[in-house]
Amino acid sequence: MTETSAATAGTSAELLLDAVSKSYGDNLAVRSISAEVPASKISVIVGPSGCGKSTLLRIISGLDNPTSGQVRFEGDPVDGVPEGLAMVFQDYSRSLYPWMRVDKNVEFPIKHLPAKERAERVRFAIEEVGLTHKEKLYPWQMSGGMQQRVAIARALASHPKLLLMDEPYASVDAQTRADLEDLLMRIQAELGITVLVVTHDIDESVYLADRIIVLSSPPSVVAEVIDVDLPRPRDHIATKTDQRFVEIRSHVTRLLRSKEPAATA
């Protein structure tokens, strides 16, 4: 039931989920998830609310342990937070530190570096997300979209190999969301980072993804893996009116509509 096209053949799997399951007491949140996240691409996990997407990201980032199965990052089993990983949360106002100005927030993950390199990375990251001249504001003085840009800049400053994002744009307005989606794709193309986004928004998943991992309703398994061959750079009008885009979106919608959890092997 997993279709992986030739598009990703030859690229290495940066991240490997091997039969990952998670129960909270009697509640089986994630039944068994196996998937490959290719290096230097954007992968998107899409699934209904409560299907265990956040749980899965916590396990991938080593913040939580799976009940069974394992996660491998660059070949090594994840046991604790691996190096080279950064996470962007939906709730930017809770994830940013309100006692630090923008530049200090961005500097947070790299305090151990020499001052000169620190300053250079902060400057670059803030420029990447288009917040130059806003460094001395406090996050709570900014709009939601700008705060999420700060969170992205902070992740970039840490030079991640793997960027995890948990519904990063679920709390911002539609226009800001569209801008931030394009920002993410531009940065990913520029820096070649491996990105794994979690969302419940089907449009967003198809628009962003090189690979979509569709989860069933809980207890969740992978319903299907879809490689998206839409050309890049993508554009909100051209891409979203592309026949292939419409087809893939319909397909994912049908998968998520079917209420029955997919059968396990």
Place this chain on the structure above:
Amino acid sequence: MKLLHEPLSGRSQAVLGIVGTVGAAAVWEGVIRSGLLDVPGLPLPSGVIAGVADLVPDGTFWDQVLFTLGEWMLGLVIATVAGVLVGGLMGAFSSVFLALEWPVEAFRVLPSVAVGPILVLLIGQGMLPLSLTVALSCVWPILLNTMYGVRATDTTAVMTAKTFGNGELAVLRKVKIPSALPFAFTGVRIAASIGLLVAVSAELLIGGGNGIGGYILENSANATNLDLVYAATLVAGLLGVLVNLVMAKLDDVVFGWKKGLAQ
């Protein structure tokens, strides 16, 4: 009575406050002068103000005020350092909490002033036993507020720090303690007022004639000096009001960012 929904402007608040204070003093003065209340030793507001006027040029009195302030600040600093440290650890680690919960509950109910004489026996007279007495009463609101502040740290803020490779102790230092500091400072504000009260009370008991308390004690031995005693008490009270104002301002300036803490 009509409820006030709109907060009053700072100026009308100040005017109302002064009118109320002066009015209360005037009524008090009237009650005593008219002979309605006839108890020897009760102060006349006009006499107390005259007493303050006598105190102002008195260098030895101001030395005592400075002594009390120094004693109080030292106590408050000791209490803040100890309270934030122990409260932070108790908030962050359940093992520390379990180990210290009962000792804290036991020491918290001890009347700190009563411990004063024991401290004098142990370390002798001077400012230190007085400051330690102050610290012993100040530490609890700071410790408890820090502990609850640390516990209330947002889980997303903590997870963020962990994904950047920070262990438990680093998370405590970089995230939990900073985000608990506004709570800790509320504890310090409460402690500051308590501390001043305890400082003067402790001086009455073990001050050896030092501080505002010592001054009050020496002059109250002489019944003709009662106005001076009341005046000194009034100065101590005004000092408390001033401390409160400074603390409130400090809260605004240093912890203005707390409006950014997620609710």
